[in-house]
Amino acid sequence: MSRRAAYDRLERxxxxxxxxxxxxxxxxxxxxxxxxxxxxxxRAEQLATLKALHHEMLTGREVRDLIEAAxxxxxxxxxxxxxxxxxxxxxxxSAVPARLVEDLSRACSASEMIWRKARAEAxxxxxxxxxxxxxxxxxxxxxxxxxxxxxxxxxALLDQYEPGGRAAAIDAIFDDLGAFLxxxxxxxxxxxxxxxxxxxxxxxxxRQKALGLRMMEVLGFEFEHGxxxxxxxxxxxxxxxxxxxxxxxxxxxxxxxLMGVLHETxxxxxxxxxxxxxxxxxxGRARGMSLHESQSLLMEMxxxxxxxxLSFAAPVMAETFETxxxxxxxxxxxxxxxxxxxxxxxxxxxxxxxYPAHVILRYRLEKALVAGDLQVADxxxxxxxxxxxxxxxxxxxxxxxxxxxIHWFDGAIGYFPTYTLGAMTAAQLFDAAARAVPExxxxxxxxxxxxxxxxxRAEVHGRASSLTIDELxxxxxxxxxxAAVFKDHLRRRYLS
Amino acid sequence: MSRRAAYDRLERxxxxxxxxxxxxxxxxxxxxxxxxxxxxxxRAEQLATLKALHHEMLTGREVRDLIEAAxxxxxxxxxxxxxxxxxxxxxxxSAVPARLVEDLSRACSASEMIWRKARAEAxxxxxxxxxxxxxxxxxxxxxxxxxxxxxxxxxALLDQYEPGGRAAAIDAIFDDLGAFLxxxxxxxxxxxxxxxxxxxxxxxxxRQKALGLRMMEVLGFEFEHGxxxxxxxxxxxxxxxxxxxxxxxxxxxxxxxLMGVLHETxxxxxxxxxxxxxxxxxxGRARGMSLHESQSLLMEMxxxxxxxxLSFAAPVMAETFETxxxxxxxxxxxxxxxxxxxxxxxxxxxxxxxYPAHVILRYRLEKALVAGDLQVADxxxxxxxxxxxxxxxxxxxxxxxxxxxIHWFDGAIGYFPTYTLGAMTAAQLFDAAARAVPExxxxxxxxxxxxxxxxxRAEVHGRASSLTIDELxxxxxxxxxxAAVFKDHLRRRYLS
Numbered sequence: 001m002s003r004r005a006a007y008d009r010l011e012r013x014x015x016x017x018x019x020x021x022x023x024x025x026x027x028x029x030x031x032x033x034x035x036x037x038x039x040x041x042x043r044a045e046q047l048a049t050l051k052a053l054h055h056e057m058l059t060g061r062e063v064r065d066l067i068e069a070a071x072x073x074x075x076x077x078x079x080x081x082x083x084x085x086x087x088x089x090x091x092x093x094s095a096v097p098a099r100l101v102e103d104l105s106r107a108c109s110a111s112e113m114i115w116r117k118a119r120a121e122a123x124x125x126x127x128x129x130x131x132x133x134x135x136x137x138x139x140x141x142x143x144x145x146x147x148x149x150x151x152x153x154x155x156a157l158l159d160q161y162e163p164g165g166r167a168a169a170i171d172a173i174f175d176d177l178g179a180f181l182x183x184x185x186x187x188x189x190x191x192x193x194x195x196x197x198x199x200x201x202x203x204x205x206x207r208q209k210a211l212g213l214r215m216m217e218v219l220g221f222e223f224e225h226g227x228x229x230x231x232x233x234x235x236x237x238x239x240x241x242x243x244x245x246x247x248x249x250x251x252x253x254x255x256x257x258l259m260g261v262l263h264e265t266x267x268x269x270x271x272x273x274x275x276x277x278x279x280x281x282x283x284g285r286a287r288g289m290s291l292h293e294s295q296s297l298l299m300e301m302x303x304x305x306x307x308x309x310l311s312f313a314a315p316v317m318a319e320t321f322e323t324x325x326x327x328x329x330x331x332x333x334x335x336x337x338x339x340x341x342x343x344x345x346x347x348x349x350x351x352x353x354x355y356p357a358h359v360i361l362r363y364r365l366e367k368a369l370v371a372g373d374l375q376v377a378d379x380x381x382x383x384x385x386x387x388x389x390x391x392x393x394x395x396x397x398x399x400x401x402x403x404x405x406i407h408w409f410d411g412a413i414g415y416f417p418t419y420t421l422g423a424m425t426a427a428q429l430f431d432a433a434a435r436a437v438p439e440x441x442x443x444x445x446x447x448x449x450x451x452x453x454x455x456x457r458a459e460v461h462g463r464a465s466s467l468t469i470d471e472l473x474x475x476x477x478x479x480x481x482x483a484a485v486f487k488d489h490l491r492r493r494y495l496s
Numbered sequence: 497m498s499r500r501a502a503y504d505r506l507e508r509x510x511x512x513x514x515x516x517x518x519x520x521x522x523x524x525x526x527x528x529x530x531x532x533x534x535x536x537x538x539r540a541e542q543l544a545t546l547k548a549l550h551h552e553m554l555t556g557r558e559v560r561d562l563i564e565a566a567x568x569x570x571x572x573x574x575x576x577x578x579x580x581x582x583x584x585x586x587x588x589x590s591a592v593p594a595r596l597v598e599d600l601s602r603a604c605s606a607s608e609m610i611w612r613k614a615r616a617e618a619x620x621x622x623x624x625x626x627x628x629x630x631x632x633x634x635x636x637x638x639x640x641x642x643x644x645x646x647x648x649x650x651x652a653l654l655d656q657y658e659p660g661g662r663a664a665a666i667d668a669i670f671d672d673l674g675a676f677l678x679x680x681x682x683x684x685x686x687x688x689x690x691x692x693x694x695x696x697x698x699x700x701x702x703r704q705k706a707l708g709l710r711m712m713e714v715l716g717f718e719f720e721h722g723x724x725x726x727x728x729x730x731x732x733x734x735x736x737x738x739x740x741x742x743x744x745x746x747x748x749x750x751x752x753x754l755m756g757v758l759h760e761t762x763x764x765x766x767x768x769x770x771x772x773x774x775x776x777x778x779x780g781r782a783r784g785m786s787l788h789e790s791q792s793l794l795m796e797m798x799x800x801x802x803x804x805x806l807s808f809a810a811p812v813m814a815e816t817f818e819t820x821x822x823x824x825x826x827x828x829x830x831x832x833x834x835x836x837x838x839x840x841x842x843x844x845x846x847x848x849x850x851y852p853a854h855v856i857l858r859y860r861l862e863k864a865l866v867a868g869d870l871q872v873a874d875x876x877x878x879x880x881x882x883x884x885x886x887x888x889x890x891x892x893x894x895x896x897x898x899x900x901x902i903h904w905f906d907g908a909i910g911y912f913p914t915y916t917l918g919a920m921t922a923a924q925l926f927d928a929a930a931r932a933v934p935e936x937x938x939x940x941x942x943x944x945x946x947x948x949x950x951x952x953r954a955e956v957h958g959r960a961s962s963l964t965i966d967e968l969x970x971x972x973x974x975x976x977x978x979a980a981v982f983k984d985h986l987r988r989r990y991l992s
Binding site: 016020023027030034035039042043045048053222223224225227238241242279 | 512515516518519522523526530531532533534535537538539541542544545546549718719720721722723734735736737738775776
């Protein structure tokens with residue numbers, strides 16, 4: 001017997017689990033990008049079966065004993081951190097019976113497919129039943145995990161996406177931000193002058209795609225290890241060696257697709273930068289969803305919606321669309337469009353000042369749904385009431401209201417707050433990178449992302465899940481998450 | 497306990513296995529159509545892990561006992577046939593240790609990826625090592641299964657693709673055909689006049705694709721349940737509810753892609769026509785590879801390379817390529833091109849008269865490889881020697897020789913004879929359909945495949961694996977496979 005016999009067996013088991021997870025990732029990507037509608041029912045069975053097998057393997061009789069035995073073995077720091085993450089995975093999984101895992105997977109697949117149609121037809125009633133079933137099973141999971149982990153039901157869901165995340169801490173941050181934003185937004189809107197005329201479409205899809213591919217390359221995306229496709233809701237899927245990002249195109253507005261592509265590229269660069277030596281172990285995974293979102297928002301909001309990037313990008317855009325340049329392609333005009341604040345209905349189209357309002361809305365509603373204080377049938381009214389309160393707007397229909405996001409319909413409840421935590425983390429990391437790498441801004445203005453990417457590889461990507469979020473942020477920026485940096489960023493960008 | 501307790505448990509297990517098989521099918525499709533090269537290593541791990549899990553489930557301790565118990569239960573004829581197929585699956589799987597299954601899967605993935613490059617570069621040496629490893633592991637499988645099933649090693653491999661297929665029977669058929677073909681070929685070539693000038697390219701890929709999609713629809717393909725993509729080696733993959741067919745395009749030759757699409761559509765229609773009630777059980781699967789190939793060749797060779805189909809298709813083709821018609825789009829000229837006999841190097845481009853020579857070559861070589869009478873390093877020389885003997889040709893390089901087919905490199909050894917068995921079966925089924933449904937020919941000439949498809953649904957597709965191949969053919973055509981019908985077809989088409 002080696003000195004690490006139990007630990008080594010766990011590593012082998014978790015490598016196998018990782019291969020199943022990766023297979024699931026590819027099947028999910030295919031479902032959103034390639035699958036014809038008639039494949040939905042059998043795909044749901046495939047996903048449910050693989051998830052159930054995964055669950056059975058992860059909760060097998062011997063896993064608890066192996067974890068206990070490995071605790072006493074001679075492990076290096078990464079192995080020790082891996083064991084911590086293994087225990088975390090096991091705790092989450094072993095709390096929930098296989099039957100429930102399988103039912104929830106099927107319910108999510110069914111609900112997601114119906115949501116696609118319901119969204120297109122602005123017909124919330126069509127998907128209310130399937131969503132209620134997802135919620136019912138999710139609340140069952142929350143109750144069981146709450147008991148097993150000794151935390152509140154909503155926290156038990158949140159913890160799946162944000163290790164160690166707790167609603168009490170988020171409440172404090174969101175209350176602070178909620179108090180800051182309305183006054184700030186008003187000031188910004190008062191100062192904002194009419195937008196100068198930007199470039200005019202139509203922008204053919206093929207050229208938009210060419211521009212997206214070119215900019216992905218500028219940021220450091222490796223096409224040997226990934227591709228760009230189309231889906232209704234853009235995402236970054238696949239695996240670190242085979243990254244599948246998606247976008248959607250609007251012929252009248254190339255910037256929204258491009259910024260989406262840069263956003264997903266940020267996610268992809270994080271996955272790609274995870275340490276290859278730990279590729280198939282829990283410690284080698286990304287450190288939770290707020291950090292993941294910080295990587296996409298750092299690229300999109302911090303690095304690319306900047307004067308530096310747009311001064312590099314403007315002539316490339318003009319060339320791609322073969323307009324021969326002209327005033328609309330002026331970097332300053334593109335910048336003005338990119339930092340324009342315009343309260344609207346759609347979260348993924350929101351500017352960075354009003355985006356947190358969309359997240360706070362969803363956070364409040366999903367907490368109420370999990371607590372049983374809000375019923376599915378009442379979501380549209382609650383949604384519209386919240387949006388009126390936060391942004392003074394009421395969506396004209398549910399397509400532009402509570403049907404716009406895939407998350408709840410796909411079972412991702414407890415996920416939304418990580419977007420705004422991610423935005424704050426992005427500001428803090430970008431600020432630290434700018435201090436640590438003084439040439440970074442000039443490099444971005446020259447279309448060279450290597451200085452920024454090198455810093456991120458060393459400080460964030462390469463650490464994977466070896467540290468807690470607070471530890472990682474303290475290493476990289478000198479302190480845990482601090483809302484002040486985000487607020488400073490907003491003040492600098494929108495009021496100076 | 498129900499009267500079918502053991503059988504019911506087997507059905508549940510095999511439904512689960514089917515979901516894993518379907519997931520594997522999708523991952524294979526993705527690997528051939530979408531995956532970037534850098535995803536190969538992790539994909540190989542995903543496939544190997546799922547195959548190993550499948551193997552563990554199928555060979556679990558209780559399966560043998562359940563099969564024995566189910567034999568004594570009160571089953572209807574389809575359940576009885578399902579139990580027979582379950583036993584067959586179990587016999588094949590339980591013979592082979594999980595370690596070997598996993599090693600072979602990995603070796604095939606590695607070899608296939610290297611083959612893609614080696615083929616492009618006509619560099620057999622680059623893939624000889626990986627292929628030797630595939631062969632070594634395949635021979636290990638053959639030896640083990642030979643012992644377990646009590647049949648010869650090559651038969652044990654063949655039986656995986658062609659249930660009940662035996663080399664002795666194939667030798668007899670191929671000897672008969674081998675004796676018939678050379679003289680026949682000579683007569684055909686002597687009578688053949690120079691080809692009239694057909695339509696001139698280039699034929700833009702987008703229009704070729706549009707034509708392919710249109711003709712798929714004419715044949716009865718349901719796009720709600722499938723799609724058409726591009727891969728290096730065309731195939732029909734996916735699942736009965738989500739069929740993924742592929743093609744490749746040559747701008748100078750639209751007919752080769754179109755006929756490939758019609759061929760794969762034949763495969764897809766078979767899968768789609770399998771009885772939905774038995775979707776996830778062994779008895780609900782296609783009845784072996786020669787019958788599968790009969791369905792593709794029936795559509796391509798019998799139905800579509802005919803005067804009837806081409807008289808319908810010619811104006812559609814002319815319209816698609818917007819040439820305004822002209823002499824090149826005359827149905828009789830297109831027909832002459834489609835029944836042209838032209839001995840060549842490439843199997844998938846071969847006409848139906850010389851195609852069997854390509855198959856006989858591969859069949860002889862793979863039998864020798866399995867027997868240990870031929871070494872991997874000697875494949876190029878053996879290949880070229882055989883082709884000279886059979887068709888009087890020597891390939892200019894291995895790209896047009898022994899590197900042209902994916903099969904061996906992907907581990908499909910014992911598969912090739914099913915192509916020519918399929919061609920003979922196709923002739924026999926089409927002949928029977930024409931007798932049973934007199935209006936079929938006129939309908940095809942009007943672009944209406946419903947009479948033919950209805951007959952196939954009833955006589956072939958809907959029977960799935962409920963009968964043996966001989967039983968099914970006897971039901972549908974009045975007798976088991978009979979080479980005379982194929983030879984008659986060749987005489988009628990090429991010498992009358």
